[in-house]
Structures are given as structure tokens and as C-alpha cells.
Amino acid sequence: MIDLTFPDQSVRSTEPTTTGAEIAAGISKSLAKKAVAYALDGEIRDLSDPVGRAGLVEIVTRDDPRAIELIRHDAAHVMAEAVQALWPGTQATIGPVIENGFYYDFAKDTPFTPDDLPVIEKKMLEIIRRNAAFTKEVWSRDEARRVFGEKGETYKVQLVDAISADQDVKIYRQGEWFDLCRGPHMASTGQIGEAFKLMKVAGAYWRGDSNNPMLTRIYGTAWATPDQLKSYLTMLEEAEKRDHRRLGREMDLFHFQEEGPGVVFWHPKGWSLFQDLTAYMRRRLLGSYQEVNAPQVLDKSLWETSGHWGWYRENMFQVQSAGDETEDKRVFALKPMNCPGHVMIFKHGLKSYRELPIRFAEFGLVHRYEPSGAMHGLMRVRGFTQDDAHVFCTEDQMADECLKINDLILSVYEDFGFEEIVVKLSTRPEKRVGSDELWDHAEEVMTRVLGQIEAQSGGRIKTGINPGEGAFYGPKFEYTLRDAIGREWQCGTTQVDFNLPERFGAFYIDANSEKKTPVMIHRAICGSMERFLGILIENFAGHFPLWMSPVQVVVATITSEADEYAAKVVEELREAGLRVDLDVRNEKINYKVREHSMAKVPVILVCGKREAEERSVNVRRLGSRDQEAMSLDAAMALLVEEAVAPDLKRSRKGRQTLAA
Known part of the structure; x- marks a missing residue:
């Protein structure tokens, strides 16, 4: 027997073989009817899964916020079945849940068109109304390879081969149709509901690699209720009207062209907007920050020391002559970040603890390689300006500096009319530099500061944790804004870094006349000035406040x-x-x-x-x-x-x- 704890802190004993469905039925018949899954210590599971061990059990119903991912996941499976029923011979590859919806990539001789979407939707409704049960099977690798191979599903065979040896090969059936899937799923297709819509068709390379075959991707959205679907579609309509690329043309602000992929051609009115934003930010820094300017092109040895060459090289632009090296046999790179340059400025001349904190700010033009398919107007470009700053301070000053940065960030957002702010702490990623002891210390301080941020706001600012999403050199705060139509944008960051100053041998002289490595805090408020302007264009729908308007x-x-x-x-x-x-x-x-x-x-x-x-x-x-x-x-x-x-x-x- 094992003990299960429930949200009301009650405890029940049961056999390890008891399933989630049996647990729900043991509580009440009405709960069993509404249940779509269950969670054990936060892990979502199929209702048919045995509980296996002791832990906290929660029954997930369709109106639980956690159910939305299941609804979308199951909708992707139903879409794949509909497509293969309508076009036999089409291969279904992968179909994940994404923000606000799902997609599935298909291999088909002739790509799908938007005219096919209503036909697929109609077939999906038939499958949902059939209310077939989702059932899970575990197959051997050989069996899975044979079955999918006989069906001509070569992409599924590749997916089977990619499953690690310590993981089961799971197959989920919905009636006669089945798919390779990790799960979990709801109990039946009927629990998906009818609040879904297929949105668009696009091309996508297999595994995201341009050397692989091109597939057809069908995007869809699914929600728990028709009202939620209607609200989402209304928001999309409003977002289309506010699209900064469209407004940029109508207001004659900027353009893009093939000869400069991913860089902005600013027109006079757009440049006026950019300069107004920059002037405002400069004024906000007066008296606290010293503005500096670091070189655009630096030797690769500097980027090797910083760690960017090893961790970030695929995102960097190298400066090349006819060969791989310049005439003086040195390799250079356009800076993707300002931080190493600021460390060099800090190192120029001896620094005393009495001078700290030293705050360097730069509106620095940086270049990062973005795949052509990822670029999106001002929101994602290859060349952009960061409202960047780096604070060099002692460990004792670190928490106070983070709070000062927080106050500045929130004040700036308030000036632009953003009131709903979420601050999240992103902790250590799998790929990182520095010792665990340094990371432990940095995360402990930032966790404490995060609590102070929420407390000082009186609960107005929401906080949270993003496990594993920190920079490779340190944990960070991420500031997310909610705009006029409810969309969320991640903009500002505060990143604590014990590693970069140490890698470059930066130091100050402490009160005991000894060399000590400073803490380096990376800070951005707008982030990318171009992206922030794109957000403002859409937030205001082009109706800028008079002080910002290019033509007043x-x-x-x-x-x-x-x-x-x-x-x-x-x-x-x-x-x-x-x-x-x-x-x-x-x-x-x-x-x-x-x-x-x-x-x-x-x-x-x-x-x-x-x-x-x-x-x-x-x-x-x-x-x-x-x-x-x-x-x-x-x-x-x-x-x-x-x-x-x-x-x-x-x-x-x-x-x-x-x-x-």
C-alpha cells in the first residue's frame, strides 16, 4: 500500500496499481466524468496510468489551466488522423503544442493550400464527435520500425531511431488510427471539444535543417471554450490591424530590403521616433550612468576569452577577407554583445573599492545571425541597438544595485503606459561557465531580491521562476510586459555575472589593498531599441503620445x-x-x-x-x-x-x- 496526499491535505492509502481514473472515481462520480488527466507531484499523466508510488495527487479537469496543453496536443493528433484519412499516403512527422495552439508537419507530394483547411476541420469534427478513446501501448523498437516502415512512414522510423535506449517507445491509439507519442493524452477525442480552428499553412524543413526535405506545416489553435476561441481570434484581428510592419508603411517609418537582410532602413519619421526614444533613455540615465562606446569589430581572441566564441559562435558574424583570415592573419568578429568591451574599459586604469559601483551605459549597435525564416520586421533583426549597461560593484552592493535597476525599469515602462509587469528569475542552464558555488551564490541573492521586488510593489508586480533559462554566464531577471490587447513581450533583463570579469582578469583594490574581482551586472531596459519601438507601434496602434509622434x-x-x-x-x-x-x-x-x-x-x-x-x-x-x-x-x-x-x-x- 502507498499513501496519496490530495490538495486538501487529506491522505488515502491505495495499491500502487491504482489508476488515475480509479482515484477520481473513488472521490466522486461527477469528478470521474469531468477528469481528463491526473498529476502526481506536478507531473501530468494519463488517467489510465497506475499511480505507482506515494505523492501529491491532483485530478485535472477540462477547466483546469493545465488541461489546455492536453486539448491542443490531442487536437494535433486528430488533425493528423484527418489529414491521412483525406489524403492517404501523406506522412505525419511531428506535431507539438506551441504558444496558443499546435502544428503538425506533413510530407505530401503536393503541398497543402489554405483551401484545404476547412475540409480538414470538417473531418476533425467527425473524429472528435466519434469520441474514440485514447489508449497507450508500449512497443519494442523493432516492432515500431517494422510497422511504420510497412506503412511508408519513413519519418516516424527516424523518430523511433532517435528515442534513447532508456525510454519506452509509446504508441497512442484513437480508434483504429495510431501515432508515435510520449503523451500524455486525455481520455478520448471528445474531450477536445469544438473550440478549435486551423489557422495557416507554411513550409518547414524536416528537423529545421535547410539540407533536409521541405514539409508542409499546418498551424491550428484550440481552446477550452468557444468564448476563449472567439476572444483569441478577435485579438488576432486587432493584432493584424496593429502590425508594426503595416503601420511602418502607412506612417512612412522604415523598410527592409533583400540587399540588407535583417537590418532596418530608417526613414526620417522613423528615425525621429528612434532618436526620441534614445534621448528619453539617455535622460533617464543622467547622474547614475556614464555613457561609453566600445568598438564594433574585435579580435576573436577577446571573444574566446569571454566564452562567446565557444558558446555563441554560430550567432556571430565574422569579418573575412578573401580567405578565412584577414591579411594580418587575424580573425575578427562583429560584436554580438557590448559586455566584453565594457570590461576592457573598466580594466583601463586602476579602480578602488571607493569608486564602486561604476555604471557604464551604451546604446551599442550589435549584430547577431538570425536564420532568414526567423526574422520578423523590427521584432527580430540581425542588426540592432541595445540600451545596454553594465554595473561593476562589490558583492555587498549587488542586491541594492539590482533593486535600483528594477526601479528604473518599472519607471520607464510606466512612462510608456505599461502597467502589467511580470518579473521572472531565470536560473542556471545546462550549458554554462563558472563553478556551481558561484551560481549558488548568485541565485541565492537574486531569489532574495525577487522577493523584495514583489513585496515593494505591494503585489502589483507578479514574479516567478524560469528554471534553466539563465544566460550561460549567470542567472537573470526577465521583465515581461502586457500590451493594450493582452499580448506579452519579454523586454528588460538584469543579469548577475561572476564569470566574465574573472575570465578577463578584471579587478579592483579593496579596503585591505588586495585585488578583488568585481561583480558585473548586465542590464537592458528596452532590450533591442528596434524591437521596443515595434512593440510601441503595435501597443499604441500608431497613435503615439504627442511627445513621441514623429509629426506632432x-x-x-x-x-x-x-x-x-x-x-x-x-x-x-x-x-x-x-x-x-x-x-x-x-x-x-x-x-x-x-x-x-x-x-x-x-x-x-x-x-x-x-x-x-x-x-x-x-x-x-x-x-x-x-x-x-x-x-x-x-x-x-x-x-x-x-x-x-x-x-x-x-x-x-x-x-x-x-x-x-
Whole structure:
């Protein structure tokens, strides 16, 4: 007999052979009907699995948040069955669960098209309504290879060969159809429900290797309820309207082209946005950080010392001449990160403990190789600017510095309107440098700081752990934002590093006149400035606050009689520090308003003969059909105040408070 503990802390004794389904039935018949799986010490299992050992048991029902992955996993299997029923001879390869859905890769002589998706959906509904039970079998490798080989499923044979010798070869059946799968699954296909939709068709190389055959990937989404599916599809529609690539074209901000894959061609308006963001970030660092600039190209020996050449080389761009080396027999690389350069700056000259912490900041252009299929507008590029900083401090200063960085990060996000923030601690990855003792110490300090972050926020900031997701040189905090339509974006990071300064022999002189290695804290707030701008474009749907907008005001005329007055209005607004365009084209005012509204200009000042005579303007706001007549002086004062960045408003308010 073994003892099972339940969420209410009750304990029951049972045989090790008791299954999850029997445990649920022993609690209540209604729970047994609703159960889709069970968890033993957090591990999700099939209901048909025997419990085997003592532990904490939880019955997972369909409305449990953990069930959504099972729903999507099972939907992928049903899609594969539907495809093979409709197109015999098609090979099903792999079909994992992904964020918000699932996909399955198929080998088919003629690729699928979007027109095939409704046909597959209809067949999936038939299979779901058939409500066939999922049953698990364990086969020998030879049997699995023979069966799949006889079916012509050559990709499944490769997958069988890839299973390690210490793992079972599991087969899951749903009626007559079966698939190779680790599991777990729900009890039957009917538990998937009908809240699913196939989304798109794409090409994908087998195993993600461009040397392998091209397969067809079908993406789908599945949810626990129709309302959840509807909300998700509505969000996707809204996300499409907000797509930064589309808005970038409409607002004339930037473009990409084949001759520069993965790098941004900034247009004047887009560069204005970029410079405004950079200027804002620079102001936020004044008084705390010293801005530096490290070289773009450095000898590979530096990257070997840092560990990047061994751990990160496949993501780095090498600088080559006709051969593999330059004429002076040295190999160089474009920097993928700023940190080694900052260590070199720290090492230049003797440092005392009295000088610490030393905080270096750089808006550093870095280059990282991203596969062509992974690039996505501003969100994922090969060349980008990091709002990077590195803090060199003592171990005693480390926790306080992490908290100061946290306060700065949260304040910046608040200025851009992001209020829902999650901070997670990413712990040691499998591939890493440094001793376990250093990692233990770093993780202990950061765990303590994480608790302080949550406590200081009064619970407003949510926290969590990402096991094994740290950088190869140290644990890190990851800051995730939720945007206006509910999407999450990971942006800021704080990474504690005991390893890099030691590898480079960086030191300071402590109070005992001895050399000591500093702690190095890597810090980014926006992360990639390009990506952060892409997030802002989508979050605001192009409707930037006035202080950020590339063109803040357009002065448009109703009649040519107002042209001279409009030009004077533009001149005065520019002298007041506003970014203004003049539109005196021989077009109807409604046409002008519509065109500038499409370009997301926040304010249009309309001038006619009457306004010229009265020194007034009609103010039209983006997104509103109303207009307000105001004197030019009143309108100018209003807009000048509104165009002040939030950090400058705080500074001005602080000065006024001190003066009072």
C-alpha cells in the first residue's frame, strides 16, 4: 500500500496499481466524468496510468489551466488522423503544442493550400464527435520500425531511431488510427471539444535543417471554450490591424530590403521616433550612468576569452577577407554583445573599492545571425541597438544595485503606459561557465531580491521562476510586459555575472589593498531599441503620445487665402519646439484630414480665411470627428505642454516643489 496526499491535505492509502481514473472515481462520480488527466507531484499523466508510488495527487479537469496543453496536443493528433484519412499516403512527422495552439508537419507530394483547411476541420469534427478513446501501448523498437516502415512512414522510423535506449517507445491509439507519442493524452477525442480552428499553412524543413526535405506545416489553435476561441481570434484581428510592419508603411517609418537582410532602413519619421526614444533613455540615465562606446569589430581572441566564441559562435558574424583570415592573419568578429568591451574599459586604469559601483551605459549597435525564416520586421533583426549597461560593484552592493535597476525599469515602462509587469528569475542552464558555488551564490541573492521586488510593489508586480533559462554566464531577471490587447513581450533583463570579469582578469583594490574581482551586472531596459519601438507601434496602434509622434502637428488650409497665415502658424509652432508640417495643397480639407489621419498625425490645425482674420485655428484630434475652435496662442500653449515627455514633466514638477 502507498499513501496519496490530495490538495486538501487529506491522505488515502491505495495499491500502487491504482489508476488515475480509479482515484477520481473513488472521490466522486461527477469528478470521474469531468477528469481528463491526473498529476502526481506536478507531473501530468494519463488517467489510465497506475499511480505507482506515494505523492501529491491532483485530478485535472477540462477547466483546469493545465488541461489546455492536453486539448491542443490531442487536437494535433486528430488533425493528423484527418489529414491521412483525406489524403492517404501523406506522412505525419511531428506535431507539438506551441504558444496558443499546435502544428503538425506533413510530407505530401503536393503541398497543402489554405483551401484545404476547412475540409480538414470538417473531418476533425467527425473524429472528435466519434469520441474514440485514447489508449497507450508500449512497443519494442523493432516492432515500431517494422510497422511504420510497412506503412511508408519513413519519418516516424527516424523518430523511433532517435528515442534513447532508456525510454519506452509509446504508441497512442484513437480508434483504429495510431501515432508515435510520449503523451500524455486525455481520455478520448471528445474531450477536445469544438473550440478549435486551423489557422495557416507554411513550409518547414524536416528537423529545421535547410539540407533536409521541405514539409508542409499546418498551424491550428484550440481552446477550452468557444468564448476563449472567439476572444483569441478577435485579438488576432486587432493584432493584424496593429502590425508594426503595416503601420511602418502607412506612417512612412522604415523598410527592409533583400540587399540588407535583417537590418532596418530608417526613414526620417522613423528615425525621429528612434532618436526620441534614445534621448528619453539617455535622460533617464543622467547622474547614475556614464555613457561609453566600445568598438564594433574585435579580435576573436577577446571573444574566446569571454566564452562567446565557444558558446555563441554560430550567432556571430565574422569579418573575412578573401580567405578565412584577414591579411594580418587575424580573425575578427562583429560584436554580438557590448559586455566584453565594457570590461576592457573598466580594466583601463586602476579602480578602488571607493569608486564602486561604476555604471557604464551604451546604446551599442550589435549584430547577431538570425536564420532568414526567423526574422520578423523590427521584432527580430540581425542588426540592432541595445540600451545596454553594465554595473561593476562589490558583492555587498549587488542586491541594492539590482533593486535600483528594477526601479528604473518599472519607471520607464510606466512612462510608456505599461502597467502589467511580470518579473521572472531565470536560473542556471545546462550549458554554462563558472563553478556551481558561484551560481549558488548568485541565485541565492537574486531569489532574495525577487522577493523584495514583489513585496515593494505591494503585489502589483507578479514574479516567478524560469528554471534553466539563465544566460550561460549567470542567472537573470526577465521583465515581461502586457500590451493594450493582452499580448506579452519579454523586454528588460538584469543579469548577475561572476564569470566574465574573472575570465578577463578584471579587478579592483579593496579596503585591505588586495585585488578583488568585481561583480558585473548586465542590464537592458528596452532590450533591442528596434524591437521596443515595434512593440510601441503595435501597443499604441500608431497613435503615439504627442511627445513621441514623429509629426506632432499638421497645419492644413481650407482655402489658398489662408496659405500665408498657415505658414506663420507653422513658424511659430516650430519656434515653440513642435514638429510641424504644412499642407497648402489644392485639395479639399476632408481629403487632407483623411490622409493625415491615415498617417497617424495626432493633431491637425485647420486654417481658413476666418481663422486667418481672427488668429485662431480649428483643432482636430486623431480618432475624433469633432473639432474645437481656439485662439492660436491657446492652442499653442496646450500643445507645447502636451508635448513634454513624462520624465521632463516630473523634473519640472520637482523643481517647482523645491522652489516652493
